[in-house]
Amino acid sequence: MSDTHAASVPYVRDTMLPQNAPPSTAQGPVKWVRESLFSSIPYTILTLAALYVIYLILSGFLPWLLGGVWTTSNIRECREVLDGAQAGCFSVLTERWNQLLFGIAYPQDGYWRPTAAFVLLFVAVAPVLFGNLPRWLILFTVLYPFIAFWLIWGGSLFVPLSALLAALIGYVIYSRIVKKSFAGAFFAGLLAGGVAWVVFSFITPQLSGVLALEPVASRNMGGFMLNMILGVICVSLSLPLGILLALGRQSSLPIIKLICVVFIEFIRGVPLITLLFVANVVLAYFLPPGTNFDLILRVIIMITMFASAYIAEVIRGGLAALPRGQYEAADSLGLDYAQAMRLIILPQALKISIPGIVNVAVGLFKDTTLVSIISMFDLVGMIRGPILASTDWNGVYWELWGFAALLFFVVCYGISQYSQWLERQLQTDHH
Amino acid sequence: MTTMSDPQQGSFRLSMLLNDTRYRSYTFQFIALILLIALMAFLGINLVRNLAEAGLNISYGFLNVPAGYDINQSLIDYNSQSSNLRAAMVGIINTLLVAFLACITATILGVIAGVARLSKNWLVSKLMSVYVEIFRNIPVLIWILMIYTLMTAVLPAPNQFRGDNATSSMLFDAFAFTNRGIYIPAPVWGPGSMIVVATFILSIVATIIYRRYAVSLLFRTGKLLPMGWPTIAILLVPSILIFFIMGSPIALDYPELKGFNFRGGLQIGAPLIALWLALSVYTGAFIAENVRAGIQAISKGQTEAASSLGLRPKRVMNLVVLPQALRVIIPPLISQYLNITKNSSLAIAVGYADITATLGGITLNQTGRAIECVLLLMLFYLTISLSISAIMNVYNNSVSLKER
Numbered sequence: 001m002s003d004t005h006a007a008s009v010p011y012v013r014d015t016m017l018p019q020n021a022p023p024s025t026a027q028g029p030v031k032w033v034r035e036s037l038f039s040s041i042p043y044t045i046l047t048l049a050a051l052y053v054i055y056l057i058l059s060g061f062l063p064w065l066l067g068g069v070w071t072t073s074n075i076r077e078c079r080e081v082l083d084g085a086q087a088g089c090f091s092v093l094t095e096r097w098n099q100l101l102f103g104i105a106y107p108q109d110g111y112w113r114p115t116a117a118f119v120l121l122f123v124a125v126a127p128v129l130f131g132n133l134p135r136w137l138i139l140f141t142v143l144y145p146f147i148a149f150w151l152i153w154g155g156s157l158f159v160p161l162s163a164l165l166a167a168l169i170g171y172v173i174y175s176r177i178v179k180k181s182f183a184g185a186f187f188a189g190l191l192a193g194g195v196a197w198v199v200f201s202f203i204t205p206q207l208s209g210v211l212a213l214e215p216v217a218s219r220n221m222g223g224f225m226l227n228m229i230l231g232v233i234c235v236s237l238s239l240p241l242g243i244l245l246a247l248g249r250q251s252s253l254p255i256i257k258l259i260c261v262v263f264i265e266f267i268r269g270v271p272l273i274t275l276l277f278v279a280n281v282v283l284a285y286f287l288p289p290g291t292n293f294d295l296i297l298r299v300i301i302m303i304t305m306f307a308s309a310y311i312a313e314v315i316r317g318g319l320a321a322l323p324r325g326q327y328e329a330a331d332s333l334g335l336d337y338a339q340a341m342r343l344i345i346l347p348q349a350l351k352i353s354i355p356g357i358v359n360v361a362v363g364l365f366k367d368t369t370l371v372s373i374i375s376m377f378d379l380v381g382m383i384r385g386p387i388l389a390s391t392d393w394n395g396v397y398w399e400l401w402g403f404a405a406l407l408f409f410v411v412c413y414g415i416s417q418y419s420q421w422l423e424r425q426l427q428t429d430h431h
Numbered sequence: 432m433t434t435m436s437d438p439q440q441g442s443f444r445l446s447m448l449l450n451d452t453r454y455r456s457y458t459f460q461f462i463a464l465i466l467l468i469a470l471m472a473f474l475g476i477n478l479v480r481n482l483a484e485a486g487l488n489i490s491y492g493f494l495n496v497p498a499g500y501d502i503n504q505s506l507i508d509y510n511s512q513s514s515n516l517r518a519a520m521v522g523i524i525n526t527l528l529v530a531f532l533a534c535i536t537a538t539i540l541g542v543i544a545g546v547a548r549l550s551k552n553w554l555v556s557k558l559m560s561v562y563v564e565i566f567r568n569i570p571v572l573i574w575i576l577m578i579y580t581l582m583t584a585v586l587p588a589p590n591q592f593r594g595d596n597a598t599s600s601m602l603f604d605a606f607a608f609t610n611r612g613i614y615i616p617a618p619v620w621g622p623g624s625m626i627v628v629a630t631f632i633l634s635i636v637a638t639i640i641y642r643r644y645a646v647s648l649l650f651r652t653g654k655l656l657p658m659g660w661p662t663i664a665i666l667l668v669p670s671i672l673i674f675f676i677m678g679s680p681i682a683l684d685y686p687e688l689k690g691f692n693f694r695g696g697l698q699i700g701a702p703l704i705a706l707w708l709a710l711s712v713y714t715g716a717f718i719a720e721n722v723r724a725g726i727q728a729i730s731k732g733q734t735e736a737a738s739s740l741g742l743r744p745k746r747v748m749n750l751v752v753l754p755q756a757l758r759v760i761i762p763p764l765i766s767q768y769l770n771i772t773k774n775s776s777l778a779i780a781v782g783y784a785d786i787t788a789t790l791g792g793i794t795l796n797q798t799g800r801a802i803e804c805v806l807l808l809m810l811f812y813l814t815i816s817l818s819i820s821a822i823m824n825v826y827n828n829s830v831s832l833k834e835r
Contacts, residue, residue: 036553043552050554255460259467269816270809271773277791277808281801285481286474366570373572373780380572397580405569405577412568 064088068399074392092396093403096387100403103222103377104386107214110154114225117151120144121232129418131425152221152229154213162200169196182338218296222377224407226296230378231365234303238364239357241304242311243350247341249312250319260312267309272367275302280374299371307364314356318349351426358419362412369408379404478802493798494519500793502784504700515794522789523811529703529785530772533710537771538764540711541718548723559719566716571774574713579705579781586610589692607686607693613704614686617697621680631670638665702783706775714771718764725760726752758830765823772815786811 024030037047067087071094072078078089093100102111124144127137146160170193177185221229248260267275279298287293322345330340350357372381383400387393393400448458482488494516501511505521506528548559566574589609607614645656674681686696729752737751738744778785779792787808795804 032553036551039551046550046552047554050552050558053558253456253460253463256463259463265817266813269813271776271787271812273776273779273787274791274805274809274812277795277801277805281795282805285802286477287481288477289481289484362568366568369570369572370777373777380570380576384576395584397577397584401573401577401580405573408570408573409565409568413564416568 064398070094075394075396078396088399089396090399092387092393092399096393099223099382099386100379101223102225103220103382105220105222106216106225107220110214110216113151113154113213117148118225118228120147120151124148129422150213152216152225153218154215156204156207157211158204158207162204163197166193166196166200169193182336182342218294221296223382224379226371226376226378227365227368230296230300230303230368230371231361233300234307234368235361235364237300237304238307238311241308243315243346245308245312246315246319249316264309264312267306268313272303272306272370273373275306276370276374278302295374295376299374299376303364303368306367307360310360310363311357314353314360315349317356318351318353319345321352322348354422354426355419358415362415365412365415366408379407489802490800491803493794493800493803496798498794499797502789504703504784515790515798518794519786519790519807522784522786525703525783526772526775526778526785526787529706529710529778529783530768530775532707533714533771533775534768536707536711537714537718537767540715541767542722544715544719545722545726548719549726563716563719566713567720571709571713572777572780574709575705575777575781578709579701582612582701582705583610589688592688592693605683605685607688607696609693610701611692612698612700614693614696614698616683616685617695619682619684621682623677624680626677627670627674627681630673634666634669638662641665700783702778702781705781706778706783710771710774714767714774717770718767721760721763721767722756725756728759729755761830762823762827765819765826769816769819772819773812776812 021027025034038044064087067082067085068090069078069081069087070090072081072089072091073095075089075092078091082089098108098111102114106114121144123137124141127133127135127141143164146164150157150160170189170191173192174185174189177188245260245264248256249264251257251260276299279302280295283298283302284292326344326348327340330344335343369378369380371378372384375381375385377385383404387400388397448454495514497512498515498518499511500518502509502518502521504525506524507517507521509517509521544559544562548556548563550556550559586608587610589607589611592607592609605616641661642658645658648654648656684695686693686698688694733751733755734747737747742750775785776787776791779788782788790804791808795801798804
């Protein structure tokens, strides 16, 4: 058959052609530019428009940033140095650096204390954030709240030390009983810790001068430090509270469910600013006459309640996303409610909820700027109040707002990038 | 929780309240209830004692007392002799106004940015990512204050529009951007203008009827009526005709420079603009993320299936991708609207007279009625949130996947 065919075909190529390189327009950077920038006429117009926008922004922004003045001591000197040039007076940042970061009233020779607490914060959160670090580092995380409190608020070392001891006593009691009953152990531990704390509070005033840093009152906290304090404390407090609320909302006990639903929906229905008004002007009416605990603590309580309601909703989503079989499997193993939740349900539900929790945390950190409205001097409050109102720097807007925006951007963007990284790490399914 | 063993027979013992799963839940709930009542009683007794000590009482009489302060931006009649209740009404309307405006612009901005972020054009998609990341990660309060600064410190004062060598000029002789706000032409409703408006409303109804008819005709017979130009024609032609027949009853009142300030036209104050713009760009970044997630949630197979049925790209988008993507997009979109409404309470930072600034700000400070004011304030926001949530639930039920 092949013979007859061969006779009818005059010429057949019997070797493969060598591969040719693709045309120069269909490979390398040229291809990329053609496909992703100039693939059609509308896209070309769009690209040119985008380039023009970028040019506009950079041509305004770069000279302002690069030609800026960093060393003058007030706005008039700065304007003289600039001599009419369109550039920034960044000297407001260098001159008011400490005010922007620590507020007005924090003792000047104590600036190293919040700075140290800030640096140690990274050491403390590292073992929580990165699972591949040695586990004993978590010990420092447990100690960190007490160290940070002592560093920032000052006073005798024995105050946080006695708190730590009380917590330790509570934990020992808890771990003794937890095998028998989780609820019993939890409340017994709480009670023992509380009793120990009350007992210690009779002793610590006698030791007030020992190993003491200069005490700083809460109302003297300010600047970006205040944002960080509020953010860190409220996020870490609202997480356990949010888990409890979410479990309560999913619970089969109608009264507990009702309490949780009303609380969550109420908090989520009102803006944070009204809750801050409550902290500022209303809360005092609901406390025993004569009690006067400071504004920062009231604000922490309110922001924590606010964030915990949102976190509860995120975790509820995680709980609802778990397949029914997980609950049934836990039941069929004979685990009671506390065990099933701790060992089976929550680890999985929390893993699903991580992106949502991080979103709430970022939102909460941004919302800490709202305290400037009830006249606390956080970073925004410092800029609006003491700095822009001073005769030295009245009129230097963009340098200050840009600085504030940059600080918040770095923190919030960093957190959200971390959460995306963590999501990839925690993926146990294979895509 | 159910137990597989048979219920124990015999008498009830006290320890069963803790150890028997049948009774334990009642015990816990009872304890929770007692604790709640105790907390409420504690707060209530403190409140009564504190009020008695300060010689105060809870009363809403202050709402009828003249407010005694001026509000520069108000859609209803208001002067300083109006009651506090009237001031609160002005605040409510202002809140709803800025929330409504911001919802519209944020949606437009968000949809454009979200779609552009998925664009094949590398530069545009990167530019949109930068927009989204920058605006999402900086507090909205800072954005509001920045745009307010832009409005008040950078825009020229009205007197710079004056004279022969004025340093600033009006846009098209109709719009003036000054540091006291933006002036735009205002419509003047002459006699007979209501007929034009009524015609326009009727045209909208007629357009909807026409489109319904065209769709049902298509489904019944397969005959395709044109949609585009008849819609525009029905919408505009009758109104324009009536407008000229009635002798142009609707005129425009242009802002004019008189003395040191602009007169006439409509003044949109700097606080409103700052709040509106800031809420729009900030929330727009979040909406862009929702839109992107919604479109990406539709599997590629859907697009390919539609294409293989022979649908053109525009129809693939309109008939297959968008209806499915909307189901994913709309719930978070509505919760963003809710966020806009709640974030509009930051108006107090720039002095826009919303409900938080009037009732929760000046009225509270002048009357000292902290509890009542904050309570009413919370009630207002709670009503809005809960009603929007209710609407959202109805919507979710209507679009959720109907499974067998």
